[in-house]
Amino acid sequence: MLWDAQLAGNYSFEWSNGQSTPVLYISEPGAYWLIIRDSLENAWYSDTITISVDEFPKEFSLGADTTLCLGNRLYLQNGPNEVQSYLWSDGSTLDYLQPETSGTYALTATNSNGCVGIDTVQLTLNGIAPVPDFSVTQLCHKDSARFADLSLSPDGSDIVNWIWDFGDGTQLAEQAANHRYEEAGEYVVTLSIRNELNCSNSGQKTIQIHALPTLAFIPSTACSNTPVLFSDKSTSTSGTVSQWQWTFPDGSTQTTTHPEFSFAASGTYPVQLIVRSDLGCYDTLVQNIDIKPGPLSDFTFGPVCEGLPVAFSDQSISFLNLPLEYQWDFGDGSESNLSSPEKTYTETGSYEVSLRTTQSSNHCSSIVSKTITVNANPLARFELPVTCVNTPVVITDLSESRSGTISEWVWKIDTLGTIRKQTPSISFANPGTYQINLSVTDNLGCSDSVGATLTVHPLPIARFETSINKGPVPLMISFTNLSQGAAEYFWDFGDGESSVETHPQHTFADSGSYTVQLSATSAEGCNASFYGNIRGIVPRVDLRVLELSTEISSGYLKIWALLQNQGTLDLEQITLQVKTPGSNPLREELKTTLYSGQTYLHEFATQLPLDTKHPLSHVCVNAFDAVFPDEFPENNEVCLALEDAFKMLPSYPNPAENYLVVEYLIPAEARLSIRLYDTNGKIKAVLYDEVSGAGFNRHRFNIADLGPGVYFYKISYKGTQHSRTFVVN
Numbered sequence: 001m002l003w004d005a006q007l008a009g010n011y012s013f014e015w016s017n018g019q020s021t022p023v024l025y026i027s028e029p030g031a032y033w034l035i036i037r038d039s040l041e042n043a044w045y046s047d048t049i050t051i052s053v054d055e056f057p058k059e060f061s062l063g064a065d066t067t068l069c070l071g072n073r074l075y076l077q078n079g080p081n082e083v084q085s086y087l088w089s090d091g092s093t094l095d096y097l098q099p100e101t102s103g104t105y106a107l108t109a110t111n112s113n114g115c116v117g118i119d120t121v122q123l124t125l126n127g128i129a130p131v132p133d134f135s136v137t138q139l140c141h142k143d144s145a146r147f148a149d150l151s152l153s154p155d156g157s158d159i160v161n162w163i164w165d166f167g168d169g170t171q172l173a174e175q176a177a178n179h180r181y182e183e184a185g186e187y188v189v190t191l192s193i194r195n196e197l198n199c200s201n202s203g204q205k206t207i208q209i210h211a212l213p214t215l216a217f218i219p220s221t222a223c224s225n226t227p228v229l230f231s232d233k234s235t236s237t238s239g240t241v242s243q244w245q246w247t248f249p250d251g252s253t254q255t256t257t258h259p260e261f262s263f264a265a266s267g268t269y270p271v272q273l274i275v276r277s278d279l280g281c282y283d284t285l286v287q288n289i290d291i292k293p294g295p296l297s298d299f300t301f302g303p304v305c306e307g308l309p310v311a312f313s314d315q316s317i318s319f320l321n322l323p324l325e326y327q328w329d330f331g332d333g334s335e336s337n338l339s340s341p342e343k344t345y346t347e348t349g350s351y352e353v354s355l356r357t358t359q360s361s362n363h364c365s366s367i368v369s370k371t372i373t374v375n376a377n378p379l380a381r382f383e384l385p386v387t388c389v390n391t392p393v394v395i396t397d398l399s400e401s402r403s404g405t406i407s408e409w410v411w412k413i414d415t416l417g418t419i420r421k422q423t424p425s426i427s428f429a430n431p432g433t434y435q436i437n438l439s440v441t442d443n444l445g446c447s448d449s450v451g452a453t454l455t456v457h458p459l460p461i462a463r464f465e466t467s468i469n470k471g472p473v474p475l476m477i478s479f480t481n482l483s484q485g486a487a488e489y490f491w492d493f494g495d496g497e498s499s500v501e502t503h504p505q506h507t508f509a510d511s512g513s514y515t516v517q518l519s520a521t522s523a524e525g526c527n528a529s530f531y532g533n534i535r536g537i538v539p540r541v542d543l544r545v546l547e548l549s550t551e552i553s554s555g556y557l558k559i560w561a562l563l564q565n566q567g568t569l570d571l572e573q574i575t576l577q578v579k580t581p582g583s584n585p586l587r588e589e590l591k592t593t594l595y596s597g598q599t600y601l602h603e604f605a606t607q608l609p610l611d612t613k614h615p616l617s618h619v620c621v622n623a624f625d626a627v628f629p630d631e632f633p634e635n636n637e638v639c640l641a642l643e644d645a646f647k648m649l650p651s652y653p654n655p656a657e658n659y660l661v662v663e664y665l666i667p668a669e670a671r672l673s674i675r676l677y678d679t680n681g682k683i684k685a686v687l688y689d690e691v692s693g694a695g696f697n698r699h700r701f702n703i704a705d706l707g708p709g710v711y712f713y714k715i716s717y718k719g720t721q722h723s724r725t726f727v728v729n
Helices: none
Strands: 002-004 012-015 023-025 030-032 034-037 043-045 049-051 066-070 083-088 103-111 116-128 134-137 144-149 159-165 177-180 185-195 200-209 221-223 227-229 241-247 260-262 267-277 282-292 299-301 309-314 324-329 342-344 349-359 365-374 406-413 417-419 432-442 447-457 464-466 470-472 475-481 488-492 505-508 512-521 527-537 543-553 556-565 574-579 586-589 599-603 618-625 637-641 659-666 670-678 683-692 695-702 709-717 720-728
Touching: 134 185, 134 200, 144 185, 299 349, 299 365, 309 349, 464 512, 464 527, 470 475, 475 512, 475 527, 543 618, 543 637, 556 574, 556 618, 659 670, 659 683, 659 709, 683 695
Parallel strands: 066 116, 221 282, 470 527
Antiparallel strands: 002 023, 012 034, 030 049, 034 043, 083 103, 103 116, 134 144, 144 177, 159 185, 185 200, 227 260, 241 267, 267 282, 299 309, 309 342, 324 349, 349 365, 406 417, 406 432, 432 447, 464 475, 475 505, 488 512, 512 527, 543 556, 556 599, 574 586, 574 618, 618 637, 637 695, 659 695, 670 683, 670 709, 709 720
């Protein structure tokens, strides 16, 4: 090394080693300095410099020639801590070389002083090295970090040896390892592995063991019956606190930073806090909190309606009944210090009402808040109909509920009293004016009232007369209106036709009974009706004998006949005949009018004498009108058996032509046959083969197909037969 003073002239030089030349050649390490003097002996002193020798090039070494497995790395053996840059013979500049073939490899390295070291090494590759890899979890202080081997063996050989260096001076020879670090911090973990072919390799990872959060929270004392606000004061030097789990004495949990919890009674209670950082590290703190006895605030309130006082009632409970101080906040800016105040809200809406009670003895307080809704009062309204005497009307409720639902209606009506229903039906016996008041209350307790005067009008008097009320159709009738107090009229003639004339005429085209209604309406709208009956008829005569009944009294037969006028004309000249076998008919005149549709029981004035030697087998009654011919003569006669035996009666007409009437008596209902024969005994027809009723029976048979001659018919009844002959012309 050369130190040149670079001065020429009249100067003298004094070096620390005693030399006096302007230039000093330094070949040994040591401390060197220089004093320069001019001709006047003025001196200049240099700094002292220390010369040391860098042994890097001499100590630099790749080690002895060696054998590696494919996949092993070649590292600098001596001097790696001083190296600033690397240059391998393959041109790479990493701090290691991973050779792929056997051969000679060189490294040129430069340190911070610029000194260069060069070395070569002969490598022989034999086998394939396993590839070390691992994962680690649970990187929190005081937890056991879990190391999982993820190493691979490219040639398929088994890895047989693992050595973990945890970077804190401890090692473990297991494939999987758990290790607990005593201090948080950064550690370099090395995993060295060897396979069954004796190829080995190692790998490193730097891990960070995170410090646990430092836990703290407040308060340590509070009062019962009021929400206690807990505040987390925890910190973390590793990451940030991100999760909280609070567990309170009742087992409930919360996960907020600042939870609230109410203690129902005084005492000492444990509260647990678990804090977790964003790095997954957590710790637990259980801390006792001292709870002093506090009041339990509560209140009730009555219906809340717009413009009406709301009664608030204190329901608070204090410890040992100690006096309480009250602070009410009604939610609209107004307050009160009374225990049970009243408050009137002038506007509808929701208000948050709170009551805070405080015990002056220990300054414990509690607060309760309730949301009240100030409801709009309902609007009471109704509509009065036109009202007439003795006419039920319904008052229409038009009330509106603006908040809740109307649940109660109270009507107060002159002369009728109180009615509790929404739409009352009312009626007044006398005309006049009546006061009606309505009060409505909704399900929220809010109410309203309204009143009105009702005028009750008198009814008109409806009445009419007709020119006639019965006759053959077409039937024209004139109606005379005799109504009073009416302004309008409506006639319903009962046949689908109507009129609004005062005195109408109407023609009924079809027969039948019609109810004519006259509706008379007054100027006030009151209505009264009058009814009259009209009957239009089609002339038809049908007098029917429905049944006979008899009674034996003192050797005489009394007879009754039940008659019915089934025609449309009233019959005034009815003749009745009683016929018995072998006797002339007995006649009687009905001394009453039998009206259309009327039924009448006639008792014959004539009584028939009875002969025990010749008893009557039956009796028949026939009825007919002397003026009008009957359209249905077949129902004019009814016969009644007087004997309880099977007996054949003479047939008629005889001789016969087109028809033959066969009559007989049987004592009981049974199946009966009637067969027709000629004189040769050949059956010509079965005239009848059905069940016949007990008593008198009559059948009319058509014999128009029979030729002239003598025939006989045979009646068979319950094994007994009777026969009779007749002649056909």
